[in-house]
Amino acid sequence: MSRPGGSAQQRDTPVLTERGGVRKAAILEAALRVIGDKGLAGLSMRAIAAEAGLPLGALGYYFKTKDDLILEAFELHTRREADRVLAAFAGVENGDHADDIAEHLTAFIHHGLTEARTSLVAEYEFLIESTRRPDLARVSRAWRQALQIQVGHVASRLGSDDPETDSEIILAVIAGLEIDHLSTPLDPSTTQAIRTALRRTITRLGLRGNAARH
Amino acid sequence: MSRPGGSAQQRDTPVLTERGGVRKAAILEAALRVIGDKGLAGLSMRAIAAEAGLPLGALGYYFKTKDDLILEAFELHTRREADRVLAAFAGVENGDHADDIAEHLTAFIHHGLTEARTSLVAEYEFLIESTRRPDLARVSRAWRQALQIQVGHVASRLGSDDPETDSEIILAVIAGLEIDHLSTPLDPSTTQAIRTALRRTITRLGLRGNAARH
DNA sequence: TTGGAACTGGAACGAACGTACCACTCGGTT
DNA sequence: AACCGAGTGGTACGTTCGTTCCAGTTCCAA
CATH class of the missing domain: 1.10.10.60 (Homeodomain-like)
Structure with missing residues (x-):
């Protein structure tokens, strides 16, 4: 055959x-x-x-096997999601205020928790399974590293004095907010809480658009 | 029978x-x-x-069924973990500096990613499964709510002007750091990155021990 | 000491699983 | 027209699954 x-x-x-x-x-x-x-x-x-x-x-x-299929599905997912994240942060760079930045991230998370919920759940299924399968872990690592580099660049442009740490924090906050609100139906007050948390995080980290100008 | x-x-x-x-x-x-x-x-x-x-x-x-067993196992896990989290944050309240607080949280995450790794992975398995099973979702919600209240109290004592948001942020950062570092073996430099991220988060949120004294 | 409930453990059921197989159809080259 | 490899889809194998059953044992109250 x-x-x-x-x-x-x-x-x-x-x-x-x-x-x-x-x-x-x-x-x-x-x-x-x-x-x-x-x-x-x-x-x-x-x-x-x-x-x-x-x-x-x-x-x-x-x-060849079910495991092969799962691996390829994960690769497809990360390829697709990379574009989505890139797009989300591309909009950020032109924002003028911390609130604008937070709004982009809020929309990103909101989309994941509503229309793209199935896809988001699958993502975390893969991440957890990565702790047990080296082939999936390689994909996870590459995926996470690419994310951190991208977000690091954005943080840099927004005036961060420690882009590496800031991107680590931002990625953690995003992942944490997603996880924490996955098992709850997303009502408006929850969305508002997420927005508030993101605003405070961005503000306190001192990130703002057009930082390179002044 | x-x-x-x-x-x-x-x-x-x-x-x-x-x-x-x-x-x-x-x-x-x-x-x-x-x-x-x-x-x-x-x-x-x-x-x-x-x-x-x-x-x-x-x-x-x-x-009676496998699903019953899973539910009871989750309940047992949350009961046990509640104590552990409580203990971790109890130590925090007497800390004098932001660095001390960050150190407690670093130790907490480090423990989860090393000795208690199996338990931590199980926790996220439950959280993801909660998106599909209402009975597990109830446990997740109660568990998360209890956590946020506890952390909110701590944030309050540490001088937070918005304890609710700060606890949301802190819990998200902790969950995010755990998730992001689950598929990677935990080396010392990673631990240091986690510590740095936590220090910066706590510092920028303006949290410090003995805030009530001043 | 006897009765009954709590508990034990091995065996067995039908259902669902991953995978392999193979006769078949189709499209393009010779 | 003959051919061959790519693609197709129905079937069947052996295994593992969740659950049920039940004869037997242990424990405590009467």
Whole structure:
């Protein structure tokens, strides 16, 4: 039996829209959804196949094992999320006040806790599983490092006198607020509490837009 | 077939050291260990029985279903952890400088990431699963609320002008630092980064011991 | 000492699991 | 037209799962 990767799929980042590759992408998307709302504990090959509307046999063709599928799904998620985070912080750099910065971060977290909740839950499923699987841990580390560098640059532009520590704090606050509010339905007062916490954090760290001007 | 709870086990918080109750406690302890190092996905009744050194049949006697067992294990964990957190912050109140406070928190996180790593991983497994199970979510909410109140009191004593927000920030930073460093082996430089982040957070929030004296 | 409830542990059930298999269809090259 | 590898999908294997059952044992009250 032949496996994909022998011809066009051979490059490091396979194009997923070629013949057959569409299915591979659909499988990974389905897996991310299932992980988000049933957890890794509820993730079965059959559940993925059903979610993707594909026969069970298709999964074995594109992925050697379930663990391989999980790894590729995680990689896909981090690739996608990197863009989202980058976009969120790109808007920040042009902000004039600490409140504007906090507002961007509030919107980012709010989106994760509402429309993108499934995706956010999947992310933490992966992070926890990373403590047990070295292959996932490598992805986590690379992902976290990229984040910290990006946020560090932003902090630098906002006038931080210790960008490395500030990015560590900001990333921790974001992750912590997400985790702490995941098991609660997100009502307006909670969103306000998150906004207040972010404002105070940004303000007290002395971060403000256009710091390079004066 | 009779179930426990018909006699001495009937009270709300059953004493686990009575006849047979020793076994129930052993099962919950075993479950917490298995969840910590195999995850909820790797948690099976057989794995718990093996970890506890008990026959499979024993589990069905003390717990109606696997989900019941998981719920009780979570409750046990939060009860235990509440004491630990309380102790960590009790030491804080007598500290004189922001650095002392940060040091307490650093030690707390360090302990979680090293000796108590299994327990910490289990905690986040529970938190994520809480997004899917209302019964676990209730425990999470109560647990988080208790934490915030306690930390709020501490922040108050340390001179905070907004204890509620400060406790939200501090809890988020702690959770975030834990999550962000779970998939990486904890080396001394990482510990130092955590300490630095905590010092800066506490300092910038204007928290200091003996604030009531001045 | 006897009765009954609490407790034990091994065996067994049907269901769901990951994976492998294979006859089949399709598209492009020779 | 003949061919071959890529892609397909239904089936089936062996394993592990949660749960149930029950004959047997231990303990305490009567």
